[in-house]
Amino acid sequence: MIDMQDPSPSDVIVAKGLTHSYGEGELKNEILHQLDFRVLAKEVTLLVGPSGSGKSTLLTLIGALRSVETGSLHVLGRQLLGASENELMAIRRRIGFIFQSHNLVASLTVLQNVQLLLQLAEPDPKLRQERAKAMLDAVGLSARLHHFPDELSGGQRQRVAIARALAPEPDLVLADEPTASLDSKSGQDVVELLGDLCRRRSSAVLLVTHDLRLLKDADRIWGIEDGRIHPWEEEEAKHNLSH
Amino acid sequence: MKSVRRLSALINLHDLPLAWLQLKRQPVRYLVAVTGIGFAALLMFMQLGFQSGLLRSATTFYQALETDLILINPATVNSGSYQQFPQSLLYQALGIEGVSDTIPLYVTNINAQQLGGVKPTSLRVIGFDPNQTILDVPAINDQRDLLKTPNFVLFDKLGLSIKTGPVAKQFSDDGPLELILSNYSRSFRVMGLFKLGSTFVADSNLIASQATALELAFPQVTLGEISLGLIRLDPSANISQVQNYLRSLYGDQLQVLTKDELITQERNYWNNVSSFGVIFGFGTIMGLLVGGVVVYQVLYTDVSDHLKEYATLKAMGFSNQFILMVVIQESILLAVSAFIPATLLSAALYAGLTAVSGIRLEMTADKTLLVGSLTIGLCAVASAIAIRKLQDADPASVF
Numbered sequence: 001m002i003d004m005q006d007p008s009p010s011d012v013i014v015a016k017g018l019t020h021s022y023g024e025g026e027l028k029n030e031i032l033h034q035l036d037f038r039v040l041a042k043e044v045t046l047l048v049g050p051s052g053s054g055k056s057t058l059l060t061l062i063g064a065l066r067s068v069e070t071g072s073l074h075v076l077g078r079q080l081l082g083a084s085e086n087e088l089m090a091i092r093r094r095i096g097f098i099f100q101s102h103n104l105v106a107s108l109t110v111l112q113n114v115q116l117l118l119q120l121a122e123p124d125p126k127l128r129q130e131r132a133k134a135m136l137d138a139v140g141l142s143a144r145l146h147h148f149p150d151e152l153s154g155g156q157r158q159r160v161a162i163a164r165a166l167a168p169e170p171d172l173v174l175a176d177e178p179t180a181s182l183d184s185k186s187g188q189d190v191v192e193l194l195g196d197l198c199r200r201r202s203s204a205v206l207l208v209t210h211d212l213r214l215l216k217d218a219d220r221i222w223g224i225e226d227g228r229i230h231p232w233e234e235e236e237a238k239h240n241l242s243h
Numbered sequence: 244m245k246s247v248r249r250l251s252a253l254i255n256l257h258d259l260p261l262a263w264l265q266l267k268r269q270p271v272r273y274l275v276a277v278t279g280i281g282f283a284a285l286l287m288f289m290q291l292g293f294q295s296g297l298l299r300s301a302t303t304f305y306q307a308l309e310t311d312l313i314l315i316n317p318a319t320v321n322s323g324s325y326q327q328f329p330q331s332l333l334y335q336a337l338g339i340e341g342v343s344d345t346i347p348l349y350v351t352n353i354n355a356q357q358l359g360g361v362k363p364t365s366l367r368v369i370g371f372d373p374n375q376t377i378l379d380v381p382a383i384n385d386q387r388d389l390l391k392t393p394n395f396v397l398f399d400k401l402g403l404s405i406k407t408g409p410v411a412k413q414f415s416d417d418g419p420l421e422l423i424l425s426n427y428s429r430s431f432r433v434m435g436l437f438k439l440g441s442t443f444v445a446d447s448n449l450i451a452s453q454a455t456a457l458e459l460a461f462p463q464v465t466l467g468e469i470s471l472g473l474i475r476l477d478p479s480a481n482i483s484q485v486q487n488y489l490r491s492l493y494g495d496q497l498q499v500l501t502k503d504e505l506i507t508q509e510r511n512y513w514n515n516v517s518s519f520g521v522i523f524g525f526g527t528i529m530g531l532l533v534g535g536v537v538v539y540q541v542l543y544t545d546v547s548d549h550l551k552e553y554a555t556l557k558a559m560g561f562s563n564q565f566i567l568m569v570v571i572q573e574s575i576l577l578a579v580s581a582f583i584p585a586t587l588l589s590a591a592l593y594a595g596l597t598a599v600s601g602i603r604l605e606m607t608a609d610k611t612l613l614v615g616s617l618t619i620g621l622c623a624v625a626s627a628i629a630i631r632k633l634q635d636a637d638p639a640s641v642f
């Protein structure tokens with residue numbers, strides 16, 4: 001087990017006794033049980049687990065999208081337990097989100113989608129445009145800048161979502177199955193891109209995936225099963241892979 | 244300075260006008276919304292236009308009277324039916340200091356039609372001594388001498404054109420023409436045209452000598468029983484002093500009014516006492532409601548459709564205000580893009596209807612302002628209601 005001392009500067013996420021339930025009273029259903037784990041800067045951390053194990057729930061807690069009710073959760077140096085709505089919004093601005101479904105703004109072009117998000121990070125509209133173009137170039141979409149999301153393939157849309165999340169150079173990237181709709185080459189590229197950002201910006205990446213091809217690119221892997229978290233073991237990989 | 248920058252970032256019109264881009268992306272919905280709101284604004288313009296146009300033309304006759312004070316029977320509630328009063332009462336005013344002249348007027352409605360024609364029109368006959376100038380209408384004053392011949396009249400070509408247009412047209416084409424009372428008891432000859440304006444109470448106006456008017460209006464009106472008494476004062480006289488004096492002289496028997504008071508009384512009758520004001524007020528409110536429902540519906544659908552996107556934006560750190568602002572901007576954009584064409588179209592319709600009906604409909608600054616603020620107001624209210632749907636945009640729902 002990892003030792004749980006006070007957060008050190010390289011800790012981007014520190015959870016202690018993190019527990020989460022949905023519902024009230026009789027219907028109360030505990031999904032996450034007493035989680036203890038940490039995610040470090042400059043690392044790509046993978047979270048692997050079967051469907052329904054609580055991965056997305058955990059991401060919404062870390063992403064300050066849902067209030068922490070029990071236990072302690074530090075993200076980017078802030079305690080999320082008891083944080084106000086405004087504090088949560090401030091944390092969210094430092095996080096890049098890549099969702100299971102891409103959730104692009106349908107009435108904005110590829111370029112505008114990335115530019116819009118940069119409004120929170122870059123005051124100069126000219127620089128916003130330059131940074132958006134550079135990022136879209138990095139995900140191989142420079143030929144599609146003025147297309148609307150519904151004119152793209154699923155994989156292209158996912159790449160726009162990735163560019164949108166990474167363009168503001170967030171301190172933490174939370175990604176839920178970002179490579180699900182990509183071929184293995186593009187999936188590889190995405191993880192490389194994420195690793196790149198990590199090292200360059202001293203950011204952290206937490207990636208939920210079923211894609212076991214990515215295991216070799218990860219710096220650290222956590223397994224989650226029935227709402228309990230533990231360091232990933234190779235044998236487990238074989239066991240889990242088999243179904 | 245900082246707050247200005249923050250505001251402009253919030254309004255966000257410079258490089259990424261999200262509200263406009265959202266609207267533009269769904270041109271059909273945008274067009275439907277603009278049409279609906281524009282129709283509402285048009286409806287309001289028409290209601291207000293007719294209301295003020297009708298009120299104005301209802302009083303053009305009074306407006307044109309050349310007089311300082313007017314005597315009228317208090318039982319006369321509007322210019323459509325006069326309760327006559329004895330001419331001798333009018334002459335009593337001659338003895339008052341400051342009064343220079345008194346002029347009796349006979350005003351009554353008759354039904355007449357063109358010889359051989361089938362459509363009867365109701366005409367308001369204004370009869371007076373043709374030696375006097377009583378109306379500030381040059382065409383009438385220039386042709387006054389014609390009226391001295393019995394049964395010669397002047398005809399108002401600004402009446403309701405469907406009914407009275409043929410008279411004016413035939414006069415212009417072939418010269419004087421004969422009209423006949425609908426009961427065929429008497430005919431009269433149109434010797435000239437003038438412009439006064441249509442009213443609620445008749446299709447058009449006729450000007451006649453006192454004698455001709457009495458003949459045509461027989462037996463409703465008899466000699467010596469007048470409809471209005473005009474009282475002109477010496478230039479040096481104090482109008483309100485004389486008015487007060489006359490009021491005490493006539494007591495409850497007659498009203499002594501200035502021209503403005505008479506006009507106000509007539510307008511108030513149509514606006515408040517008749518169902519006229521209620522009808523037009525109701526029409527305006529209907530316009531507002533129709534527009535409000537359309538904007539609400541459009542914004543609500545719009546917010547519902549974009550709920551997932553808005554939840555995503557919230558998840559990524561955009562504030563509630565940012566998203567609120569997008570919805571409010573959309574509603575203002577809708578209001579403005581509907582209001583401008585509606586105003587232009589209304590102005591065109593006003594011009595067309597003025598030509599057809601003889602009622603002067605005018606696009607005035609106060610009407611534009613009123614309809615404009617009602618339109619923007621209804622969009623604001625509708626967006627305020629639609630915005631409640633935004634609470635459903637839960638950022639936790641995005642993963």
Ligand SMILES: Nc1ncnc2c1ncn2[C@@H]1O[C@H](COP(=O)(O)OP(=O)(O)OP(=O)(O)O)[C@@H](O)[C@H]1O
Pocket residue numbers: 022023031049050051052053054055056057058
């Ligand atoms: N809003 C909610 N209300 C109640 N229960 C929920 C809610 N969201 C998720 N759950 C339950 O919590 C459990 C964990 O769900 P979660 O979405 O975190 O799983 P997951 O690991 O992301 O699964 P998958 O790999 O299929 O995306 C599931 O049993 C689910 O039914």
Ligand SMILES: [Mg+2]
Pocket residue numbers: 055056057100176642
């Ligand atoms: Mg999930």
